[in-house]
Amino acid sequence: MKILIAEDSQLSRSVLSSILAQYDYTVIEAEHGQEAVEKYVEYDPDVILMDLMMPVMNGYTATRKIKELAGDKFIPIIVITSIVETSSLTESVESGADDYLNKPYNAEAIHAKIIALSRIKTLHDDLRESEQKIEKLSKQAESELLVAEHIYDFVLDKGHNGLTNVRQYMRPVTNFNGDILLTAHTPAGGFNVMLGDFTGHGLSAAIGAIPASEIFYQMTAKGFSIGDIVTEMNQRLQKILPLNMFCAASFIEVDQERTTMSVWNGSMPDIIVTDAEGNMINRVASSHAALGILTPEKFYRKIDILSLQGDERVYMCSDGVLDARNSESVKYSLKSYLRLFENNKQCPVGLNEIVDDLFSFAENGEVNDDISIIEVNMDKKVDSWHADNKDIIGGTRITTEWSASISFDAESLKHTNPVPLLLNMVNGINVIHGHKERLYTVLSELFTNSLDHGLLHLDSSLKSSPEGFQEYFMQRENRLNELTDASISIDMKQRCIDDDWFISIDVKDSGDGFDYDKTRASLDNNEGLSGRGIELIKQICHSIDYNQAGNEVKAMYSFSK
Amino acid sequence: MGINVTKDSSSNVVTIVIAGRFDFSMNSDFRKILSDPDSSGGSYNIDMGGVEDIDSSALGMLLLLREKAGGDSANIKITRCRPDIVEMLKMANFQTMFNIA
Numbered sequence: 129m130k131i132l133i134a135e136d137s138q139l140s141r142s143v144l145s146s147i148l149a150q151y152d153y154t155v156i157e158a159e160h161g162q163e164a165v166e167k168y169v170e171y172d173p174d175v176i177l178m179d180l181m182m183p184v185m186n187g188y189t190a191t192r193k194i195k196e197l198a199g200d201k202f203i204p205i206i207v208i209t210s211i212v213e214t215s216s217l218t219e220s221v222e223s224g225a226d227d228y229l230n231k232p233y234n235a236e237a238i239h240a241k242i243i244a245l246s247r248i249k250t251l252h253d254d255l256r257e258s259e260q261k262i263e264k265l266s267k268q269a270e271s272e273l274l275v276a277e278h279i280y281d282f283v284l285d286k287g288h289n290g291l292t293n294v295r296q297y298m299r300p301v302t303n304f305n306g307d308i309l310l311t312a313h314t315p316a317g318g319f320n321v322m323l324g325d326f327t328g329h330g331l332s333a334a335i336g337a338i339p340a341s342e343i344f345y346q347m348t349a350k351g352f353s354i355g356d357i358v359t360e361m362n363q364r365l366q367k368i369l370p371l372n373m374f375c376a377a378s379f380i381e382v383d384q385e386r387t388t389m390s391v392w393n394g395s396m397p398d399i400i401v402t403d404a405e406g407n408m409i410n411r412v413a414s415s416h417a418a419l420g421i422l423t424p425e426k427f428y429r430k431i432d433i434l435s436l437q438g439d440e441r442v443y444m445c446s447d448g449v450l451d452a453r454n455s456e457s458v459k460y461s462l463k464s465y466l467r468l469f470e471n472n473k474q475c476p477v478g479l480n481e482i483v484d485d486l487f488s489f490a491e492n493g494e495v496n497d498d499i500s501i502i503e504v505n506m507d508k509k510v511d512s513w514h515a516d517n518k519d520i521i522g523g524t525r526i527t528t529e530w531s532a533s534i535s536f537d538a539e540s541l542k543h544t545n546p547v548p549l550l551l552n553m554v555n556g557i558n559v560i561h562g563h564k565e566r567l568y569t570v571l572s573e574l575f576t577n578s579l580d581h582g583l584l585h586l587d588s589s590l591k592s593s594p595e596g597f598q599e600y601f602m603q604r605e606n607r608l609n610e611l612t613d614a615s616i617s618i619d620m621k622q623r624c625i626d627d628d629w630f631i632s633i634d635v636k637d638s639g640d641g642f643d644y645d646k647t648r649a650s651l652d653n654n655e656g657l658s659g660r661g662i663e664l665i666k667q668i669c670h671s672i673d674y675n676q677a678g679n680e681v682k683a684m685y686s687f688s689k
Numbered sequence: 690m691g692i693n694v695t696k697d698s699s700s701n702v703v704t705i706v707i708a709g710r711f712d713f714s715m716n717s718d719f720r721k722i723l724s725d726p727d728s729s730g731g732s733y734n735i736d737m738g739g740v741e742d743i744d745s746s747a748l749g750m751l752l753l754l755r756e757k758a759g760g761d762s763a764n765i766k767i768t769r770c771r772p773d774i775v776e777m778l779k780m781a782n783f784q785t786m787f788n789i790a
Contacts, residue, residue, distance in 0.1 A: 372752055461773075
């Protein structure tokens with residue numbers, strides 16, 4: 129250990145030096161304050177013994193200068209005084225001295241003070257080291273958070289240019305959210321909404337948000353149903369996220385005509401459906417594990433299907449809402465949330481009223497989790513989607529004649545939905561902006577009719593009541609599972625006739641045929657399985673014809689219509 | 690407050706008693722249990738009688754324990770939960786992965 133002695137008396141210096149030498153300290157000597165400062169810089173001693181009255185620079189000034197040079201590093205300085213003079217002691221402590229010694233010197237006392245002060249120095253150094261480590265870590269965390277924030281903003285930005293019929297309140301706990309909202313139109317003019325809540329915040333949440341949003345936007349654009357989307361998303365998140373991380377999520381899928389809503393709720397609070405007055409008419413509680421937990425074999429994609437009138441509103445929220453606490457640490461809870469939608473209230477509840485109620489409850493309390501509340505308005509008038517956007521149709525370029533035949537046997541019908549695949553094929557050969565939605569509608573309607581009525585013999589009149597709705601889809605699932613020896617063939621031909629381009633779509637099933645007129649009538653009544661029906665197809669297509677048996681339909685679609 | 694582990698070596702049952710707020714603050718204690726061979730057993734009993742609140746990181750910890758205990762073949766009982774905690778576990782569909790008594 130190195131001890132610096134600043135003392136102008138030659139005699140005093142040698143007495144001190146010989147005492148310190150007994151304890152094996154290395155001694156550095158300075159004759160005045162100025163020299164003490166210089167030797168401090170040169171030798172970096174562990175403890176300094178400082179006389180007060182010295183020529184050139186006195187001990188007070190030297191102490192102050194050395195403490196300044198040391199910055200946040202601790203250098204113990206012991207002042208040496210000949211008489212106990214309270215005023216000089218106070219002044220030296222004010223200059224930065226840490227302790228004092230009285231002359232004449234006592235070897236034991238000097239040694240004890242040096243040990244005590246170097247112990248404090250060790251503590252101080254350790255503390256400083258961990259402070260620096262913490263500071264470095266917190267800077268690192270801060271910069272990672274910035275990266276995550278950038279990723280998140282980028283991901284969420286794509287959601288923002290989405291739907292005019294979706295309103296949101298999102299309040300993050302940290303400077304950005306572990307909750308994500310994704311919204312997009314389907315090719316057929318319906319829309320999908322996903323509200324997700326990742327475990328944790330920051331970078332860990334952003335890691336999952338990237339693939340989740342990619343899957344959502346890409347699969348929605350290709351016309352996949354939310355059942356397909358949640359299955360894919362679960363599989364991907366399960367693969368990439370650590371075991372203890374997952375994404376609670378609620379999904380809704382609504383068709384263009386607002387006749388049905390498919391719902392998948394995995395570990396999120398109840399999804400509420402209200403009528404136009406804000407009274408709750410339905411709610412869908414969680415019946416699934418969060419995404420990213422279950423292996424594909426264990427994952428359950430079952431969705432709930434509700435029928436709609438077209439004037440409802442749907443509310444989705446993250447569990448931060450239910451977990452918000454008031455000043456007595458009582459949770460807001462599902463009960464308070466549901467009470468907002470009760471029938472006997474004075475004025476209709478909406479997004480603003482929910483947010484107000486929550487925060488007047490949690491005022492002076494604590495909010496520990498991200499808060500997201502989403503309102504989806506089913507009124508078509510507030511949705512910006514238009515099928516006949518002429519600007520978009522201008523982007524169509526069709527130059528080739530082609531044809532394709534594809535057929536599906538019972539097994540492949542159980543596992544694939546060919547409609548997105550077919551649409552992708554047409555879209556891959558041509559540039560068909562603006563026709564995509566309508567072609568999707570035609571393909572999906574013709575295919576669904578062949579499968580549901582031609583092969584599965586389902587009765588569409590079932591769908592006229594909400595209970596029947598569920599029944600219809602249960603029957604559909606059961607009969608599809610039992611289907612054998614059946615097939616659907618689809619032929620598509622693109623031709624140019626008198627300068628106009630057409631695509632003919634021929635769908636034939638192996639069933640006995642069904643009563644086209646009867647089915648048409650019932651479809652007209654309740655707008656069919658996905659809310660479109662044959663009438664809509666007739667409007668979209670140049671022509672539509674069933675064969676005599678009723679197991680083959682041919683639609684002509686004109687690109688110039 | 691905190692986590693307490695005991696093991697009955699004759700029945701090979703590990704009992705984990707958790708109390709207080711079961712959240713991220715218990716993460717390191719919980720992970721210690723997961724990596725400790727002495728707290729490994731044939732089946733587990735998680736006594737949550739003293740748990741006042743859980744969050745999603747607690748759910749994550751339970752999933753880690755389930756994996757350690759054999760994943761789909763794990764034998765884990767979660768006992769004495771307050772009704773609101775049961776409600777939260779059910780919202781996360783944990784009744785399909787754990788035996789919630």
